Every structure is written in structure tokens, then in C-alpha cells.
Amino acid sequence: xxxxxxxxxxxxxxxxxxxxxxxxxxxKFAEATPDMVSAILTEAGxxxxxxxxxxxxPGDLHPxxxxxxxxxxxxxxxxxxKAVAEGGWxxxxxxxxxxxxxxxxxxxxxxxxxxxxxCLSLQLNPLMTQGQIExxxxxxSDELKAIYLPKLVSGEWSGTMNLTEAQAGSDVGALRTRAxxxxxxxxxxxxxxxYISWGDNDFTENVxxxxxxxxxxxxxxxxxxxxxxxxxxxxDAEGNPGKTNDLKVVSLxxxxxxxxxxxxxxQYDGAQGWLIGEEHDGMxxxxxxxxxxxxxxxxxxxxxxxxAYQHALAYAQERKQGRTPVAGGSGTIIEHxxxxxxxxxxxxxxxxxxSIALSCAxxxxxxxxxxxxxxxxxxxxxxxxxxxxxxxxxxRVSEMGVQVHGGMGFIEETGAAQYSxxxxxxxxxxxxxxxxxxxxxxxxxxxGGEAGAAILDEVEAQAEAARGTLPALxxxxxxxxxxLREATEALVASEAQxxxxxxxxxxxxxxxxxxxxxxxxxxxAEGGDGPRTRLATFYIARMLPEHAAHLAHAVAGAKGxxxxxxxxxxx
Numbered sequence: 001x002x003x004x005x006x007x008x009x010x011x012x013x014x015x016x017x018x019x020x021x022x023x024x025x026x027x028k029f030a031e032a033t034p035d036m037v038s039a040i041l042t043e044a045g046x047x048x049x050x051x052x053x054x055x056x057x058p059g060d061l062h063p064x065x066x067x068x069x070x071x072x073x074x075x076x077x078x079x080x081x082k083a084v085a086e087g088g089w090x091x092x093x094x095x096x097x098x099x100x101x102x103x104x105x106x107x108x109x110x111x112x113x114x115x116x117x118x119c120l121s122l123q124l125n126p127l128m129t130q131g132q133i134e135x136x137x138x139x140x141s142d143e144l145k146a147i148y149l150p151k152l153v154s155g156e157w158s159g160t161m162n163l164t165e166a167q168a169g170s171d172v173g174a175l176r177t178r179a180x181x182x183x184x185x186x187x188x189x190x191x192x193x194x195y196i197s198w199g200d201n202d203f204t205e206n207v208x209x210x211x212x213x214x215x216x217x218x219x220x221x222x223x224x225x226x227x228x229x230x231x232x233x234x235x236d237a238e239g240n241p242g243k244t245n246d247l248k249v250v251s252l253x254x255x256x257x258x259x260x261x262x263x264x265x266x267q268y269d270g271a272q273g274w275l276i277g278e279e280h281d282g283m284x285x286x287x288x289x290x291x292x293x294x295x296x297x298x299x300x301x302x303x304x305x306x307x308a309y310q311h312a313l314a315y316a317q318e319r320k321q322g323r324t325p326v327a328g329g330s331g332t333i334i335e336h337x338x339x340x341x342x343x344x345x346x347x348x349x350x351x352x353x354x355s356i357a358l359s360c361a362x363x364x365x366x367x368x369x370x371x372x373x374x375x376x377x378x379x380x381x382x383x384x385x386x387x388x389x390x391x392x393x394x395x396r397v398s399e400m401g402v403q404v405h406g407g408m409g410f411i412e413e414t415g416a417a418q419y420s421x422x423x424x425x426x427x428x429x430x431x432x433x434x435x436x437x438x439x440x441x442x443x444x445x446x447x448g449g450e451a452g453a454a455i456l457d458e459v460e461a462q463a464e465a466a467r468g469t470l471p472a473l474x475x476x477x478x479x480x481x482x483x484l485r486e487a488t489e490a491l492v493a494s495e496a497q498x499x500x501x502x503x504x505x506x507x508x509x510x511x512x513x514x515x516x517x518x519x520x521x522x523x524x525a526e527g528g529d530g531p532r533t534r535l536a537t538f539y540i541a542r543m544l545p546e547h548a549a550h551l552a553h554a555v556a557g558a559k560g561x562x563x564x565x566x567x568x569x570x571x
Contacts, residue, residue: 003053003118003307005045009354010110011038016525017518018358023104026369032103040103044089044111051083052118056307059121059260060418064201066252066262071200074260078203080122085155089115090126094133098149105292105368106361109299113354116303117310120422121260123303125158125198127296131289132159132210136229139277139285144229147239148208157206161289162193162230162266170435172212172283173221179213179228179273188270189213189230192250195429199264200232200249206241207232209266210289211273212282219280227282228273247271257421290430294383295360297430298390302353304423305397309346311416312401315408316343333404342404346397348539351522352515353386353393359518360386377451381444384436388504389511391433394423437503440510441491441554445499449492452510456485459517466520469528473540477520480513480547487551494557501561502554509550516544 014020014037024032059074066072084090092108094100108130115123133152136145151157168174177191189211200207209230218224233241250265277285316334326335333339363379366372398419402409409416427433444451463478491499491506499506519536526532 003049003056004310005041005048005114005117006306007041007045010041012522012525013355013358014106017355017521018106018362020104020106020362023106023362023365023369026366028369029102029104029365032107036103037107040092040107041110043087045114047083047087047089048114048118052080052115052122055080055119055122055260056418057415059119060257060422061259063259064252064262066249069248071202071249071252071262071264073201073203073262074121077122077201077260080119081125081155081201081203084115084122084126090129090155091133091153093130094149094153095137098137098145099153100133104361104365105295106358106365109295109357109361112296113299113303113306113357116300117307118303119260120300120304120307121258123300124258124261125201126155127293127300128161128198129155129157129159130296131161131293132208134292135210135227135276135285135289138288139227140229141274144274144276147235148229148231151206151239152208156204157208157231158198158201158204159208159210160196160199161286161293162196162209162211163286164193164195165191166194170432173223173225175212175214175225177211177213177268179215179226180270181215182272185274187213187215187228187273187275189228189247189268189273190270191268193266193268195253196264196266197261197429199262199266201262205233206235209247210276210286211268212286213273215279222283224280225282226279227276227285229276230268230271230273234272245271256424257418258425291383293430294387294436295357295364297426298353298357298360298387301391301394301423301426302350302357304394304419304426305346305350305353308394308398308401308416308419308423309343309350311414311419312346312404313343315405315414315416321406339404342400344535344538345543346400348519348535348543349393349397349515351535352511352518352539353390355518355522356382356511356514357386357390359514374454377447378455381440381451381455384440384444385507385510385514387430388427388433388436388507391423391426392508392511394426395420398423433507434504437507438500440507441499441503442496445488445492449488452488453485455514456481456488459513462517462521462524466524470520470523470533473520473523473536476540476544477513477516480516480544483548483551484509484513487554490555494555498557498559501558502556505550506554509547509554512544512547512550516540516547 055076091100093105096102179187211228236242246269250267253263319333320331324331329335360382367376402416405416459481463474466474519539523533523536
């Protein structure tokens with residue numbers, strides 16, 4: 001079925017929910033006028049509908065494959081990527097000094113989400129490049145910036161991230177890849193990396209790998225890791241792709257989904273690389289890329305959810321089954337109460353997740369534009385929530401989309417199952433959702449909960465402002481905010497293991513309350529009467545109460561988990 005880019009939804013969110021005007025009022029982003037934002041959304045949406053969406057199914061049916069050592073991509077992907085690159089969609093938020101548009105990350109987040117909804121497998125390529133651009137902008141030497149950034153920004157070259165090794169998954173500090181000085185300022189990189197998204201392709205002139213490796217004599221663990229830029233082709237004196245570097249794709253993984261995206265095992269055999277940032281400071285440089293990617297991956301989940309929802313809605317409006325419970329109705333399954341419940345849940349969940357992600361992007365933009373610590377703390381606090389809840393929403397909504405289709409959802413030809421298969425990995429890569437939750441409950445509470453408390457002050461102030469016009473919605477949101485404040489304070493006072501035992505439900509409790517806050521904001525903007533108010537009523541009455549169960553679990557501590565012995569799990 002055709003994909004319809006929700007351009008008007010983004011416009012509403014920018015204008016009435018996440019306050020994009022704060023960003024565009026700054027000197028840094030003053031050129032992002034309402035007309036420009038609207039034009040970019042419209043043009044990107046058209047490209048997603050006309051070019052990328054038709055590639056969704058072919059990429060699943062005709063996966064990328066390795067042919068005599070060369071990665072061959074899915075039919076139409078080269079043309080699709082060309083449209084992305086030539087449209088400037090790789091470089092929306094990149095520095096204009098190197099050819100980027102220099103526009104807010106908030107706008108780039110919306111465009112990336114649309115591309116994810118249209119064709120998630122292909123969108124993963126520019127997302128990786130965007131993260132690499134940001135890492136190089138912040139940590140590379142001027143010489144490397146001059147060579148690599150214009151090519152990455154234009155989309156002529158693409159970028160990857162090489163962290164994982166067979167023995168070093170989430171424990172990055174266990175990696176064994178070596179970097180030996182060549183004596184000329186470059187390094188010889190030797191080792192093998194796995195799970196490298198878009199490790200190679202047949203449509204960009206060069207593929208640039210950011211590789212974590214360990215220098216001779218480096219300390220064990222993450223403190224001994226450095227970051228290196230290792231290109232597939234070594235640039236010549238003019239900055240064009242020159243001789244082939246000593247690296248290769250060993251194999252491509254056979255995956256549950258994302259078949260159009262080649263996930264490579266990469267082998268480096270003394271490949272020439274350049275140090276990015278300082279020696280032994282690779283994790284800090286890599287986290288610049290990863291934090292960008294974490295918000296982007298949350299957007300991938302939301303995009304997949306949008307695609308799955310549109311697919312399910314169209315089916316529910318056409319499929320006739322059983323006796324209609326609506327007098328004079330159409331007789332289609334959208335009139336059945338349980339199907340209606342699922343569709344309302346899907347729509348309400350997407351709105352909540354999208355609002356959280358865009359709020360996070362606004363905070364990142366404001367931190368860049370103003371340098372204010374409060375904005376940076378807010379962005380850091382919201383990032384794990386945006387990533388984890390966005391991807392959980394993708395999984396939940398796409399699985400529900402299969403259910404709406406009934407038996408036909410289990411049949412691959414309908415395309416419903418592909419959304420569920422494709423989005424599943426988003427809860428795993430760029431830091432599993434469990435790790436995101438541990439980050440929220442651990443590192444992000446090291447300020448004593450100040451960043452979270454500031455957000456909750458806004459939630460409760462908004463609820464107070466809504467008491468006069470929407471009391472039935474305002475009161476439960478205010479009470480939920482208070483409950484979340486108490487749970488946050490309880491975790492601040494807890495030991496680390498107790499925090500980690502309840503970290504995932506703690507994050508989900510935050511997502512539920514923030515989702516209700518944004519739904520209430522939308523209802524107020526609408527004047528308290530209309531489709532957004534009705535959706536907010538559904539969310540706050542039927543979905544917000546889940547926060548209580550999440551928070552009860554969040555503060556229960558670790559004792560009950562470890563009361564179960566290893567042997568108990570086998571009984």
C-alpha cells in the first residue's frame with residue numbers, strides 16, 4: 001500500500017507541542033523560517049512517498065548479498081540512495097562550512113523518521129553517515145575534516161560505526177582490535193568487527209569506517225580505546241578515492257529483518273587508519289556519534305510504527321468480516337470494538353513517542369545554540385527515553401498491526417509482518433533498551449534528579465494550566481507527575497543494583513507520563529474539542545494508568561530478583 005508522509009502532523013507538533021520556535025529564535029538557527037521548514041517537510045515527504053516507499057518490499061524479497069567479495073544491494077536501492085543524497089537529506093543538520101544545510105536536528109529527526117517509515121533498510125545508511133559527520137565535526141583534525149566531510153555531507157561517500165566484536169558486544173571494553181603506529185602519523189588497524197550496518201555497498205564512491213581499536217600498551221577496558229577513521233579506499237592527493245585499503249567484508253549476516261541493509265563482518269588486516277580525537281579517548285569521540293544515532297534509532301522505531309499503522313488502518317477500512325456492530329455502518333472491521341481499540345492504541349502511542357523524540361531533538365538544538373547547561377542536561381536525560389520508548393513503540397505497534405490483519409498478517413504477501421521483523425533490532429542496536437534504561441536510572445540521576453525534576457515541573461505546570469478547561473484530563477496527568485517524582489526521588493536514594501533492577505519499568509513510567517503530558521498539550525492547543533482531544537482522552541484514561549504498575553516495579557529493588565537462585569530458573 002502507498003505510504004503517506006504525515007507532514008501536517010509534524011507541523012502541528014512543531015507549532016503547538018514541542019515549541020520549535022525556541023530553536024528558530026536563536027541566532028544559530030534563525031534561517032529555519034516557518035516557510036523553509038514547511039518546504040523541507042513537503043519535499044522530503046514527497047521523496048519518501050514516491051521514491052523510497054516503493055523500495056520497502058523489494059528490499060525484503062531481494063536482500064543484499066555478497067558476490068565474489070562485492071556487496072550487491074537490493075533492486076532500486078542505488079536510485080533511492082541517489083535521491084536521498086541529491087536532495088540533501090543526508091546533511092540537513094551538518095555544518096554549512098562543509099556543505100551542510102546547518103538546520104535544526106529537530107527537522108532532520110522528522111525527515112529521518114519519514115524515511116524510516118518509507119524504507120527502514122535504506123534509511124539506515126544515511127543515518128550512520130549523519131552520526132559519522134557529527135563525530136568528525138567535533139573530534140577530527142582540520143585536515144581530515146577538509147578531506148572527508150564534504151564527501152560525506154554530499155552523500156558521495158558513506159560512513160559506518162565499528163564497535164562490536166564477537167567477544168565484545170555491549171562490553172565494548174573487551175575489544176581486541178589493534179592499532180599499530182606506522183611512523184607517518186597513520187596507524188595499521190588489525191582485527192575483526194561484527195554487526196556493521198551498511199559495511200559496504202555498490203553505490204557510493206567510498207565507505208568510511210570509524211573503528212574502535214587499542215594502541216600498544218593501552219590500559220584494559222574502555223579507558224584504553226582509541227578511535228580511527230579507516231576508509232575503504234585511501235584518498236589520493238586530490239582527495240579522491242585512491243588505492244584499496246587492507247580491509248574486506250568477510251560475510252553478510254542472515255537476519256530476521258532489514259534484509260535490504262547489508263550487515264557485515266569486517267576484517268582489517270593492517271588497514272591504514274587515522275586517529276580521531278586523542279589517544280585512549282575513543283569512547284568519548286564515539287559517543288558523539290552514538291548519541292546522535294540513539295535519537296535517530298528511536299525515530300526509526302517511530303517511523304516503522306507509522307508505516308505499520310497506516311498499513312493496518314487501510315486494511316481495517318477495507319476488510320469486511322462478521323456482523324457489524326454499527327447500525328448503517330460500512331461493515332468493515334474498523335467498526336469492531338477490539339480492532340478500534342488496537343488502532344486507537346497505535347495512533348496514541350505513535351503521537352506520544354514522536355512528541356518525546358522531537359522534544360529531545362529540540363533540547364539538543366537548544367543546547368547547541370545557547371550552550372546552556374540546563375538544555376544539555378535535559379537533552380541527555382531525554383535521549384535514552386526517546387531511543388527506548390521509540391523502539392518499543394515500533395515493536396508494539398507493528399506487532400499490533402499484524403494482529404489487525406488477523407490471519408493475513410501472518411502471510412508475508414500483505415507486508416504487515418515486515419514492519420515487525422524490520423523494527424525488532426532497533427531495541428538492540430545502538431545500546432540495548434536495557435542499557436538505555438540503566439543509563440537513565442544510573443548516570444542520568446547522578447545530578448540528584450535535577451534534570452528530571454525540571455521536566456516534571458513543566459508537566460505539572462501544564463496540568464495546572466489545563467484544570468480550568470480540561471479538568472478530567474489535567475488531574476490524572478498532575479497526579480501521575482507527582483507519582484513519577486516520588487519514584488525518581490526513591491531511585492536517587494537507592495543503591496545502584498536496586499536502580500538497575502527497576503530501570504526498564506522506570507523508563508517506561510517516564511515515557512507514559514511524558515506521553516500524557518504531550519497529549520494534554522495537544523488537546524489544549526486544539527481548544528479542548530476535536531480529534532486530538534479525543535485521542536488524548538483515550539490515552540490518559542486507558543494508557544496513562546499503566547505508569548502506576550511501571551513505577552511499583554521500578555522501586556521494588558533487586559532483592560526479589562536475586563532471591564531466585566540460578567537453579568530456580570531451571571525448575
